[in-house]
Amino acid sequence: MLDRTLAPDVNEIQEVKFVYPTSIELNEHVSLFWMKDVPNETSRIDFYFDAGTIRAKSLISSLTAGLIFSGTQSKDSTTFHNLLDDAGAYYDAGVSHENAVVSFYSLNDQLLSIFKIFEEAMNNVIFPQAEIDEILNERKQKFLVSLEKVGVISQREFQKLIFQNSDYARHANLEDFDRVSRAEIIDFFEQFYRNGLTKIVVVGSIESNAMEYIVNQSKKWCIQNKPKFETKFSNKPIKLNVEKQDALQSAVRIGKILFNKNHEDYISFSILNTILGDYFGSRLMKNIREDKGYTYGIGSYVSELNNTGYLIIATEVGKDFRDNTIDEVRKEIEKLQTELVEEAELDLVRNYLLGQILKSADGPYAMTDLFIGVSHYNLTLEFYNKYIQKVQTITPLEIRDLAIKHLNWDSFSIVTAG
Amino acid sequence: MIQFERFELENGLKVLFHKDTTTPMAVVNVLYDVGARDESEEQTGFAHLFEHLMFGGSVNIPDFDSALQRAGGENNAFTSNDITNYYDVVPANNLDTALWLESDRMLSLAFTEKSLEVQRQVVVEEFKQRYLNQPYGDVWLLLRPLAYKVHPYKWATIGKEISHIENATMEDVRSFFKRFYCPSNAILCVAGNFDLDFVKQRVSYWFESIPSAKKPPRILPSEPIQNEFRELQVERSVPSDAFYYAFKMGERKSEMYYVADLLSDALGREKSSRLYLTLKKEKQLVSEITCYILGSLDEGLLVITGKLNEGVDFEKLDNELWTCLKQITNTEIDDSELDRLKIKVRTAKEFQEQGILNRAMNLCYFELLGDANGVNEEKYIYQAITSKMLRDTAKHILRKENCSLLKIKSKRDA
Known part of the structure; x- marks a missing residue:
């Protein structure tokens, strides 16, 4: 007779298998990590840059991440987005205190063409003023909406307190949206993207010659010196x-x-x-x-x-x-x-x-x-x-x-x- | 391709089994064919409140969560207007613990007055956190009753008003359970590295003694065909004016559903979409704009929503928007645009098949639609869509008399 009051015996976990991705060195500070063994057609590639919010004044880091596909001399932003969508790519560029991460999700046979679109933007983006104005407007509206949320308000203030007197405490204010210059974005991109790549992560079953191309073409963006981060935080309870x-x-x-x-x-x-x-x-x-x-x-x-x-x-x-x-x-x-x-x-x-x-x-x-x-x-x-x-x-x-x-x-x- | 086996117990429980030899985990997913659309208009929010109570203990097990956590697992659930779905993820060698828990909660519930009181309060806080204390948070509480006059989609899953939750009694909750929580109203999926015989044996062991009951009949009032443009404007203390154009579209099982889904992508999913390019980039009327479908089982909604730029009024947007919509109803889109939409769908579907939890949930959902194998057929339906089908569907859906418009006016510029 089934006794439902008795819990079935709990079995212990036998072992956890940990698998290392393949590691390819791009220079002494930068590696590409590649998990090749994927039993389906999906793939993901992430580019890590030393381009977090601590590296520049308010807004510059997040705006730059949003403007990678803003256009070159020969292709405008719409052309870039059409190309990415033609390849079926979903992409995301996010920033945290210490990193900017640009990620693409796609079918594995599209990964190389997506890389080439990214490569073209990385090497030639010119950050047209109209695109900067558009994203500023969009982000400003979003910023105003977020300030209506008690969760966001408390989070901002909390970070300002625990990171006081450091670059980690920096937060955008409304007036910052009127103080962004194109030159700052261009400089930031040059320093922290074109010369700030810190890591690439690939998941997907990709052809090895495609991988070779990605490795070779990414080398020029690699950071040359190990990035430095603050070590002392005061933590005065408030x-x-x-x-x-x-x-x-x-x-x-x-x-x-x-x-x-x-x-x-x-x-x-x-x-x-x-x-x-x-x-x-x-x-x-x-x-x-x-x-x-x-x-x-x-x-x-x-x-x-x-x-x-x-x-x-x-x-x-x-x-x-x-x-x-x-x-x-x-x-x-x-x-x-x-x-x-x-x-x-x-x-x-x-x-x-x-x-x-x-x-x-x-x-x-x-x-x-x-x-x-x-x-x-x-x-x-x-x-x-x-x-x-x-x-x-x-x-x-x-x-x-x-x-x-x-x-x-x-x-x-x-x-x-x- | 998601492989699966299907069997049914004598008490009417439908069971699906998905074998995955690569994972050390197992999933037990139970979909109950009950959602907010099955509530009475005087007691809305019940299906969802009920989902909370289902963690308050069942007839033989006082604490659902900790039993599963002790077995290295975790669980959660969600409620929509159509379904209630519970899932457990456990190390595969503890599958029995998950089956034990889910079978006991299908057998009978046993929560206390205290648990009811606390969960009522938790849901009230959820109501505030998600709908009332967020800018634009109450949009769906306004838009649903505008778009639906008769069908129970006119209220949100959380409920029409907080008082319905606050007034829920033990008796109400018991009768809701009795009516909807029985084997014939559920679909179970087990996924993991097992053999079919083993799964049959373990599922039978735990579930076959649950008494059968008749599947509750569903007689929902059907929404009369909309033939007038509806409009509602409210003022809220939000930073910018926002608009929500909601168009009626086909039910989940119709072919139109898939075409409308692709149509919504063409209009406003990505930065290459039409509304984004025309209204945001070119005319600079909006700071954001998107188009999506709700995905509900009965007659659904295609929604175009966005926020106005400062200095732009609703009327200006309205004129330009309808011009854009006319274009897509008058001219067939070309092949390159169609291919672009389709490869995006293909990519998205491939990613949705990642992980056994997604696969188990999808199998149950498609079984509810009629056949679990639908999950494998769906991609062919999308790939077969033609430009002509898109235009015909656009013509059918994107009409003024098929539209309900909600405008949220910012109080600041009043």
Whole structure:
């Protein structure tokens, strides 16, 4: 007779297979990583440039990324977009603090022709003023819309606080849209794109002569000196509230400067952070959403940078629940510092994290991203074996001590908006 | 090509199996043939509220999520106007845990008063976060009742108003479950590196003892043919004026659906599309413009939406937009433009087939449409579309008396 009250036995994960992409050196600082074994016709190519927001005054980095196909002497932007669409390409150019990444998604037999379109734009783009004006107008409208969102307001202010006195704190303001010059964009492109390529990542079953062409033609864009990034961040904890009349919800951001994968506590901390707020059954979700119903969702994340990282706890809650929410977050953190995690909960988190690792290594795209996630910090896939080992062996005592060491409530900046 | 096998249990549960030898993961996807269109107009938002409650515990399992997490898995769900879809992703050797959980929740639910109270509150916060506390967030709460007068598509999945959620009682929720959550109203897909016999055996083990029930009949009021232009203008404190032209189009199973999808790409999907080139680049009337279709099972909508540049009024845009639309209804597009649209669709479809979760969901969805193999046939339907079909469909859809227009006027320039 079927007894539904008994859970089926849980089987342990046998092994996780990690696969390295092929690595091709373009110069001593720049490599192309290629995951060839893809069992279908899809492909992706990503170009990483040292062209993040920290490299220039406000807006220049994001505008430049949006203008790569703005036109050359012989082809206007519409011609470029027609060519890309004729090849069935989807493309995306995004910027973060430290990188600009230009990505193309296409069928694998189109990848070479897409590269050639990109190559032509890279080598010859002239940034026509009319195109700059058009994108400025478009971005300005989007900027104004985004400032109506409490999530965006709180995120901006949070980053300004934790990165104070550094280039990482830079954010666009409305008046910046009137202060952009074409010359700045041209200079930025010359320095950080044409001479700023830091990495290429290819996923797809591509002909080797196509790959050879891509390798050879990309070399001239490679960065010549290893890019430098700030190492010192002050992290003075500050509390700030931004009033937004007529908002129905308040956005809350709580966090601090922390570290990245190169820190000895990173792996253990990410286990602690999972328990706190990084999965659906986390303590913050259980308390703030599933017990109190204050929010649709709350999470706690570690975001990494080249030389550091930061912790951020983020949620949007009903306006009346704002102060209670902050108080409950504090209580959950204090609980982690004073009480040992029970074996049942820790056991669940161990299994959940191992399942996540298995999933993150599933398929060529996921596996490539997993690899990039460590190679960016000069680590190998051995990192994940260490991670698995730590997940299996970490003790409740270690977790408590780590909470005491890194989650001191007085060290947090707290921003609310709404 | 997505390979699959199909079998059915005696209680009426339809089961699909997709074998993938390359993955260490398994997916269990359960699609219930119930969405917001099945709600009564006095109790909207139920299908979605219900989806939240389905995680509050089932008859033999007090905590759904943690049982799955302990097995290294995770799960989630979504509700649309047409369907409710639950999915679990687990390491393949823990497939049984996912089947155990999904079968128990099909058998009977058992959430508490407290869980109902909390999820009502969570959904109210979701309502605020997504629809009320965002610029332009309430557009679909306005546009749906403008475009649909009778059909239940006139309310959004989240519900017509917050009070419907706030007033939901235990009894309401129980009767909703009884009516819609039974084997004959569900499609299950198992995907992973298994053999068919094994999957049959495990699925039967967990699901065959669930009592059968008649599939609930669906009698929806059909939307009368629209034959007048509808227009609504509201003021909101948003930065720029926005417009939403919604045209009625064919239901999901009709050929017109696919043609309209390609037509929407031609009009406003990419930077090579017609509305983008004419209204944004050339005439500089808008800061953004796109065209897309809703993809609903019953009569759907093709939507053209964008934001006006400063100093441009709705009337100017309206004139130029209709001129553009006339062009595509009067002249067939040439082969190079058609080829461009088709290769984009082909690329998109190839990427959508990545990963077993996508494949399992798609198989269930196409089985609901009539045949899971439709997922493999769809690309041929797109590739067979001709310029003439596009023009005919454009003529049929892009008419003023088939259009509902919502204008959001920025309060700042009032």
